Amino acid sequence: MPTTDSPMRTLDEHRAAALALAAPLPEVVVGLDAALGAVLAQDVRTSERLPRWDNSAMDGYAVRADDVRDATAGAPVTLRVVADLPAGTSGTPTVEPGTAARIMTGAPVPPGADTVVPVEDTDAGTVTVQVRAAKAIGSHVRRAGEDASPGDLVVAAGTLLGPAHVAAVASVGVADVPVHRRPRVAVVSTGDELVPPGTPLAHGQIPDSNSWLLAAAVRDAGGEPVRLGPVGDDPDALRDLLRGLDDDTDVDAVVTSGGVSVGAFDVVKAALRDEPGVDFLPVAVQPGKPQGLGRLPGGTPVFALPGNPVSSFVSFEVFVRPALLRMRGLADVERPTTTAVVDDGWRTPPGRAQVMPVRFVRPYVARDDRGTAGPASLSTAPGTADARPPHVVRATAGGSGSHLVARLAVAEGLAVVPAEIEQVAPGDRVTVLRIAP
């Protein structure tokens, strides 16, 4: 039945409803090799001081500062070399007055020594060594505990683990990393007209692209897609499929595309018509007005998106992605935004927010100034980097173009135009969600 006369939810209201379906998934323990890109579920703390012991910050000689207090280039002090101390050494000879130990960066400072003389300030001797410069006591020694004390926080729960976080966890001897499980998300595209890409097409058939779009978007959001599409326009078969997914404890969410509109063959709507936990309703947004949202009887969140590729794409971005990021355990579920100047201009629908795929005309920052063909200079002088706002134009020329999947590929951002705006003019500023890396 037509639902266009129902009161419409706002974009923000529907986002809030979608996000309310999501909660951080339970903790699992993974190895360091699987930690990158996961979200830490518990604080990682150090149980020891870091560094664990006084150690050398330089390659050189561990000495007693008092022994070399009068050393100069013209009047070097000669010490007897009593040991070689590579990093990893466990022998700890005592440095008595008049002696030195050859020491490498990172090696424990031996008993008796209080100072390190860099090799550059010596003759690099191996039996005796001439020290050519005095050093303040403690020079070039990294003190035990100067990085962290026992119990100090190293990486906080909720952190998205990048390479440096993985290294920090490893550096405190933690090999089993408590992270939130990643969401497994079933993806179902619907429509009798859809055939797998690469299959010869009969008249009226098109290749399925939405299941690939949504599966890739799930993976890009840090989830694990289970791609099940395309399925045909048979409500009973789809209902059975969705029930099976709801019963599968390995499936954390279901995303469908198509079949949610006012047409006579809207399969997702028909399949879920009798589910009290799932609502189909219009949202005041373009594209993406018809939406289904809720929980299947077993509690699995279901996001029923419209089938036009651009509508599916935009709906995923603004409604599904934040929910998946929350399931992963992230507190900040937002895309980064920037303010951009519009170079073209377009009409927007009265009373509906608009989410317009755009591309940047002038790169976001001073990329072009550095060039891309040759090796770039990183040594840009402070103050010269470009801080002007970027400019954008629509990615899909010629209207909202919700079917123009081939042109969607150039989108680098989504301009969000509030419902009360009816016209975006050249020179206007818009808020852009940055969706390209």
Add this chain to the structure above:
Amino acid sequence: MPTTDSPMRTLDEHRAAALALAAPLPEVVVGLDAALGAVLAQDVRTSERLPRWDNSAMDGYAVRADDVRDATAGAPVTLRVVADLPAGTSGTPTVEPGTAARIMTGAPVPPGADTVVPVEDTDAGTVTVQVRAAKAIGSHVRRAGEDASPGDLVVAAGTLLGPAHVAAVASVGVADVPVHRRPRVAVVSTGDELVPPGTPLAHGQIPDSNSWLLAAAVRDAGGEPVRLGPVGDDPDALRDLLRGLDDDTDVDAVVTSGGVSVGAFDVVKAALRDEPGVDFLPVAVQPGKPQGLGRLPGGTPVFALPGNPVSSFVSFEVFVRPALLRMRGLADVERPTTTAVVDDGWRTPPGRAQVMPVRFVRPYVARDDRGTAGPASLSTAPGTADARPPHVVRATAGGSGSHLVARLAVAEGLAVVPAEIEQVAPGDRVTVLRIAP
């Protein structure tokens, strides 16, 4: 032997030398499920018009515009419904004068019809239908070819494939995607002091974190790491290991950490001393001054990085990552940059560029204005988004801190300070490579 008196390469010169070792890897064909994050090796073009045939942009009725030219809400025109046309239909009944076909979004417009009347402008009848509004000829019909013509470029070679690109490739029926092979990168950390994380530590031992750091950084750069560390300070054993990697045609590059300095136990330097293709030399950068770079006899690029974790991290970022991105087939191998205002200040080494890990004090864009705890409002009015420059402070308090791995984890960017600057003062602007998502 000490090499600190040799003329030093600049940061940019060493970057150029590192990048010169890299070339795009050969093409492989992958399925659509493995295409996300790969770089397209050949242009993908459409062999057909897109859309392939005139189709309906709405759920409604395919009619002859002439039949409904006098229709109004007060005086509807009644037409006989001769067919139901769901999307995916292959039957094509002709719409004769006085008739209409019920049609769903995306279904081919049948012969005879030239216009679609949305269901909202009808009584939604199934035997006969009352049309309540006149429509200009061609209304709500997507014309064949309005998106693309045969031969048109859909996604260009060199594109990093995101979800929308994968969908665009699928939409033109391409299931086998030609992409550049991802680089397989062997990672070797060195040092007798290193033991696997989780192993009990003897005095002088520390957990290996660099092999995990670099393996994660390789993966983060889109490569496939082969983690082999830690290995001990035995030059002969390391030489054999590196020769084996050089002979392995599956290994595209080797990254080592440690053993490149002026110490007496510098194992990487010792193992590669007689390799004419590999240079060990000082680079005018802090951290990361001692570097090894070149090709093993079989041609495999080797990046020999210093062993302090922060030095390894920074060296990977500025020397190795761009080379891996080039191997993947990307033209733009740069991190995005931004200009930031420094809130603290620090001394920088005379005559050397500095790459300082920093964190953002005020978020990069208007994130805070939107809040993170509740559902965000996307409908920010144009012009209100925050365009002020972000502020940064050092991630590792207390000097360059190249051993402070636990604090490195908070770094969100790398401030690049030119060699001619000796002091960064509060309020100065610096160029920051953004390394956090």
